[in-house]
Amino acid sequence: MRRAAVLRPLLAWTLLLALAVASLGADFAFGQATLVVTYAIAGLGVVIIVGQAGQIVLGQGAFVALGAYAQALLVQAGVAPLPALPIAAAAGALGGALASLPAGRLGGLYFGMSTLAFALIVEELLVRWESLTHGAAGLVVPAFGLAGWTAGTPAAQAAISLAVLLAVLAVCARLLASRLGRAWRAVREDEAAAAACGIAPAAAKLRAFAVGGALSGLAGGLYAHWIGFISPEQFGLVFSFELLMLAFIGGTRRLAGAAWGALVVVAMPQLIAVLRDALPGDWARSAGLELMLFGAVVVGVVLLRPQGLAGGSGR
Template structure:
């Protein structure tokens, strides 16, 4: 008769190599991604100039954090969100108001993320009664309400005139150079990626994936779909709030029109271009979204006069990029070939 102790020990011994192999593959994939990003950054520094390239890298990092919020909600939990810009706006204004009130910038960032999480929780409330496109339209309505509220509440937000935001400061040190801003943004991206990766490997992440694949089957297995959706929106909103807090410092000025519907659609396109099912898709999508205006500026110089002055060229190119990705890489740029 087989000794159960020997069986269990033998099973444990087979699990360790499998786990180690999985971790090795995980780190190999991330090592290749980091190497690729390093090469791209060095090429940008050489071609565009150090200060400009670092400024663009800061924007890419900020968009990446906001894109992670979209990927959690759309790619992992399978929900349609059309108003992600509202969560970024809530975080940006919360950060600005807290810093003006004397709260240190580093201490204000978690509070800005919490405000974004609260916005995500409020936006998810109709999920219990609505689904699919109807729920997506409710998130769009939430974004319109937030934008209008920021415009009308002039005593707090200064309305359409906008607010000035001081540079990010930590004690006596100020992140007022492109290198310092890029460093802070990179640290925030690493923290955000680490937390998201840990969540996706946890029971919460598995619940999101179950709800995404089949909500009825997930409910039959004991998963509460409404609670899973709420958690996804809270996490996605907190990431967007964090991105908004950083964005407010890097731009130095915020106004409601910066976070309108076009910005929300940019974030949604970011996720689909990069790959909504993978966290790395946020980085690749952010690179495309931030680089697109620079590519358009170069393209305008090569086009005839009427074409160069044509309105809506940006939207046309964005549409062309999305169509190309759908046809050539339907899983997104982050998908391994």
């Protein structure tokens, strides 16, 4: 039963990739697959924080930005990309830990708004600290390389991203089965009951944000290499909301939800491009078409599959 549960998604993803290669071309299909996998790694951070620890996070893009800029600055300073990735993850973890500090005094929507404020602060720092980040001009990031080999093709980039995603999924699965994962779920269900059982809710939340931030920072480090150029506006509030919608569309209670949600979020712009060709002129030129379509997808998932595309137990 367990083997079938693993094989079915793998077969589905293999079939989707084969269809994409046949219809869109290999380079474009593998390029989109790289984005899907990278978004999925970042989305895992939201799944940990929102789905497992039960906290509202509205500024996940800030953790991705911290990882991307840490990776870019380290590589520019002469550090090899592979050893720089753990430092990028650490930068995201530090951001997550800092964003979780108000959790001791705030809860619910008020705490979510504090994470939004943290994201705005990070974006403003990246813009203003021009001597380090080059501000709005951004940073050019070289291709990912290892021991003289460079991941210069979309297929190579997709393979590296997939290897990282599989490793991260294995680590997250072990975490959720551990005492820490049980503490997160206890805090999610009832903080008072968790505290009565000897669990420190504030400490559990901090660890959830640190782990979620580390995953997003790791995704940011990879994203910087795949895109080749980063600037503060890439990691604004829209990006944070995309990651949040990604988790809810895929399912916040299961790790696989990050992958299915990432597929929808990355495929959406392509669907919008097709719709613009088919819609009348005024509708095709509408600036809010993307947000409207995202909203329709979220509403559809909530009504037809409340547990997300990956399913899961409990509401």
